[in-house]
Amino acid sequence: MSRWQQVFLALARPASQAYGAALRIRAQAYRRGLLRSWRPPVPCISVGNIRLGGTGKTPxxxxxxxxxxxxxxTPLVLTRGYRSRPPFLPYPVTPASPVDEAGDEPLLLAQHAPWARIMVDPDRVRAGRKALAEKPFDLVILDDGFQHLRVQRDVDLCLLAPDDLDADWNRVLPAGPWREDASAxxxxxxxxxxxxxxxxEMLDVLSRLRLGTQRPIYRMEFRIPAARQMHGTEKRTRLHNARALLVTGVARPGRVWRLLQRDLGVHPLGHLTFPDHHPFSASDWHSIHETATRLHADIILATGKDAVKLAPLADERLWILDLTVDFSPITAHPPFSQWISERWGAQEHL
Structure with a gap:
């Protein structure tokens, strides 16, 4: 750590402590009923994290x-729709919704699960009440919901990055990336x-979390089982001989590169990185097209949330990477699918 970083952390620490204390008071107010919250009439699962940035909430x-x-x-997803610009609120997302209205991740979810209702609204209580008044649902999923305490939940899933349990442990804004302190x-x-x-080494890091809780801990492993044409029907599970250019606008682009090599057996000719949630433009696609031509790339690979933004601009060379997750228990608990089903069954019969 440089001297200037040390000076910044020293100056930021009082603000970080004050911010963490304010959020503790806020959480206590919700817990004691001093701040109003809404209980959905069906079980609710929240998916969230403790830090700013991507930890795999959308997968x-x-x-x-x-x-x-x-x-x-029949599930209902309530999401704020980061960087979306809906013409009205609440906004129901369909697989055909314009990406600039729906937001990249809500549109990706709607295309992945057309059987679900995806509602975009920063006021997720309003969105939930409206959706449930219009149609019955069996389950509410609260996207990015760990800090959204206005909606009561029956299952609270907290996604963590390895750095959360190591270098970033309990480093609250502005001194670090955490939205709340460790008490949360x-x-x-x-x-x-x-x-x-x-x-x-990773098990040693995880011991910090196990000391403070008896909650189950699962390893969440990301996989890319296949790539498929965005404007076509071809799908491949291996890309050994493909001449590919990788394009990413995600929080952890290096992980996508490594997964491509491990899961699809492809070593991209190049990798164009853009900021997370980048709003791709025609000029961006022109630059991507020129790079692909210069490298003699036959296909252009993009993650799902990037592909939904590139699709209106791209030609037949654009391929979308399917991303899935697998779980393995780190603590002495049942497999995750069994654990979540048992939690669901307990709430279902309350």
């Missing part, structure tokens, strides 16, 4: 939507840690 919500379908449940973790019913490998 987690997508997994829950598939899990719900397999159980014959007591609200979680389970923790899901997105890590690529589970070695002795």
């Amino acid at each position: 987690m919500v997508a997994w829950l939507l598939t899990w719900a379908k397999e159980r014959g449940l 973790l007591a609200r979680a019913h389970a923790f899901l840690v997105g890590c690529e490998a589970m070695d002795e």
Whole structure:
């Protein structure tokens, strides 16, 4: 750590402590009923995190939507729709919604799960009440909901990055990336840690979390099982000989690169990185097209949330990467699918 970073952290620490204290008071006010909250009439699962930035919330919500379908449940997703610009609120997202109105992640969820209702509204209480008044649902999924205490939940899933349990532990804004201090973790019913490998060093890091809670901890492993044409029907599970250019506008672009090599066997000719949630423009696609031509790339690979923004601009060379998650228990608890089903069953019969 440089001297200037040390000076900044020293100056930011009082503000960080004050901010953390204010959020503790806020959480206590909700817990004691001093601030009003809404209890959905059906079980509610919240998917959220403790830090700013991506930890895999959208793939987690997508997994829950598939899990719900397999159980014959009709799910409702309440999301604020980061960087969306809906013409009205609440805004129901369909697979055909314009991406600039719906937002990249809500549109991706709607295309992944057309059997679900995806509602965009910063006021998720308003969105939930309206959707449930119009149609019955069996399950509410609260996207990015760990700090959204206005909606009561039955299952609170907290997604963590490895750095959350190591260098970033309890480093609250503005001194670090955490939205709340470590006391907030007591609200979680389970923790899901997105890590690529589970070695002795990672287990040592996880011991910090296990000391403070008896909640189940699961490793959340991301996979890319296939790539498919955005404007076509072809789908491949291996891309050994493909001449590919990778384009990403996500929080952790390096992870996508590594997954491509591990899961699809492709070594991209190049990698164009853009900021997370980047609003791709025609000039961006022109630059991507020129780079692909210069590298003699046959296909252009993009993550799902990038592909929905590139689709109106791109030609047949654009391929979308399917992203899924697998879970393995780190603590002595049942497999995640069994655990969430048991939690659901307990709430279903209350």
